[in-house]
Amino acid sequence: MAPTPGVARHRALLRNFLRRELSVRYLGSYTGLAWALLHPLALLAVYYFVFTMVFRAGGYQGKSFLLFVAVALWPWLAAQEALQRATVSLASYAGLIRKVAFPHEIVIYASVSATLLLQFAGYLIVLVALAAFGEPVRFAGLLIAVPLWLVMALAVTGLALALAALQVYIRDIEHILMPTLMILMYLTPILYPIALVPDELRPWVVANPFAWLVDRMRDALLEGRIAFAWGDLAALAVAAAIFAGGRWVFLRLSPQFEDLI
Amino acid sequence: MTTLLTLSGVGKDYAKIDTNGGRLRLVWELLRGHAASNVFRALDGIGFEMQRGASLGVIGENGAGKSTLLKIIAGVVKPTRGSVTVNGRVGALLELGSGFHPEYTGLANIDLAAALLGLGPDEIDAKREEIIAFADLGEHIRDPIKHYSSGMVVRLGFAVATALRPDVLITDEVLAVGDESFQKKCVAWMEGYLEQGGTLLLCSHSMYHIQRLCRSALWLDHGRAHMYDSADLVAREYLAWHEQRSSKARQAALSAAGALDYQVRRVSLRACGSGPEVDPAAGFDVDAAVFSPDGRPPVLALGVVRADGTAVYGSTSEIDGAAPCGREDGSFVFRVRFQDLPLLPGHYRLRAHAMDPEGLRLFDTHEVPFVVAGTTRELGHVRLPRAWQPAAGDAAPDAVRCRVDTAGH
Incomplete structure (x- = not known):
């Protein structure tokens, strides 16, 4: 409403919120940021124990099963955490939303960015750790993997906008989200290769956009295939559509936040 | 602008x-x-x-x-x-x-x-x-x-x-x-x-x-x-x-408390001079009836407030030692004359409260608005008696010691 330069105004706010998101997550915990780095390594050690030592899962296409899972699992965990945190993020800004005029979507952007930034750092740590243990990680694949993370971030932000806005009106969203994401994880070829899915079910599994993302990520980081594909543009278009749809829902619902939050 | x-x-x-x-x-x-x-x-x-x-x-x-x-x-x-x-x-x-x-x-x-x-x-x-x-x-x-x-x-x-x-x-x-x-x-x-x-x-x-x-x-x-x-x-x-509304609410709460309480049955105010407005010198008569549930003579409290609710004066029949006259229907009648009012011209309200015979608990409130006639440039609610003293000569030191005597007369 006030004639202030829009972009500059919101950039300072986004920076402040992002810092707040990052610090609040580790504020008051003694291990602090070190935990953010230890957590992915601890998780990797557990997966090593389960898949390599207990299940003795054999290699897949000449790669160890651990590497095969890790490359796909981290982006999924990142998306899952980002959605869960962002869905409930507006509540912790209730004081601001009720009293101060600012674009509410910045809360979602800050929450999603904070989660994805930390998770991406963890992803890099896991890749380096795997390489250090002699796994054949193709680091050149990051040329594709990083843009893929950005495409994923765009889609996740769109979903987060819609979910967070709905959560203000319908408190059940938060509770439905957790089991839904759990089910979706097993329906996505993360812990198994798509080739093992029975033929008649495979089209359904492939229709999942995240299945495409996982596949593309593995191609890049395991096989080192970094050539551009038209599918990448389609993925970007899908992500942009999800973002636009989610933002539309958010903007429709956000004028009443002040009353209901 | x-x-x-x-x-x-x-x-x-x-x-x-x-x-x-x-x-x-x-x-x-x-x-x-x-x-x-x-x-x-x-x-x-x-x-x-x-x-x-x-x-x-x-x-x-x-x-x-x-x-x-x-x-x-x-x-x-x-x-x-x-x-x-x-x-x-x-x-x-x-x-x-x-x-x-x-x-x-x-x-x-x-x-x-x-x-x-x-x-x-x-x-x-x-x-x-x-x-x-x-x-x-x-x-x-x-x-x-x-x-x-x-x-x-x-x-x-x-x-x-x-x-x-x-x-x-x-x-x-x-x-x-x-x-x-x-x-x-x-x-x-x-x-x-x-x-x-x-x-x-x-x-x-x-x-x-x-x-x-x-x-x-x-x-x-x-x-x-x-x-x-x-x-x-x-x-x-x-x-x-606000003042009006809260007194109404008080009254409603009191009357809801039941008929067995001391109640103001009737209050009327009549200007003693000519016309509906009260001439300060002539004053006004108040005629009030208070119901007593137990037959003992109740106490009537009377107060004068400004239109905005500021209290000006109040007293009770118990303080003044006045006794009411009992009637057959269980009510007691009080008659008071207010005279030589020091009130400044303006809008006022007379408040009548019914109290128990001990004069401790207040049960009921009735209000009657009245207007004190006249115009003035004075400030405040009441007129205080005062007398301006002649300045004692030209010498300043004496004038400083000079006090205005407002009491008496």
């Missing part, structure tokens, strides 16, 4: 949600771009203009829509109807600790507030010292806000909102929280701000602050503009209305 703020036909509906199904329906309506169907009308048809340098007080009961109106002007709430135009930067201080994060220290919250106003950390640097000095929190500025008392939060909030010199300052009931010296500091700051051409929108239940800081006032009642005039006039009307 430029128009800083224009509101026309502004209204706000809040969705009423009583069931979970209602929440789903609301989401569906909003997504389709419709207005919510089941609504509570918080504000309707509000329109006014504010010039640069104006000061407007917003008053009204709790729930009259004051906060909603200020939130709409601050941009926190989008109006359902009408339009709001603001040509300048709005600084809003809406209720306690608006815009503060409880986990953050005072310093970090200053940065957050600046970011919300669109200032970068470098721009706030220059202002930071000024804010810290005004808030005057000492070492507490480094503590998280959650350890602050409500008064400390308001100090910081006021310091932040004012350091940025907004074109329009909106404050909602913040003066009620700070301690005496901070209130004085705030009022002094606002007066200086107004002198320098600042524009103020103040919401307060304190008519003192409204009259002191605002030139005009808007009285909201159930979301509508009830009165919009000079601050003095609106404040006076508002106080009188």
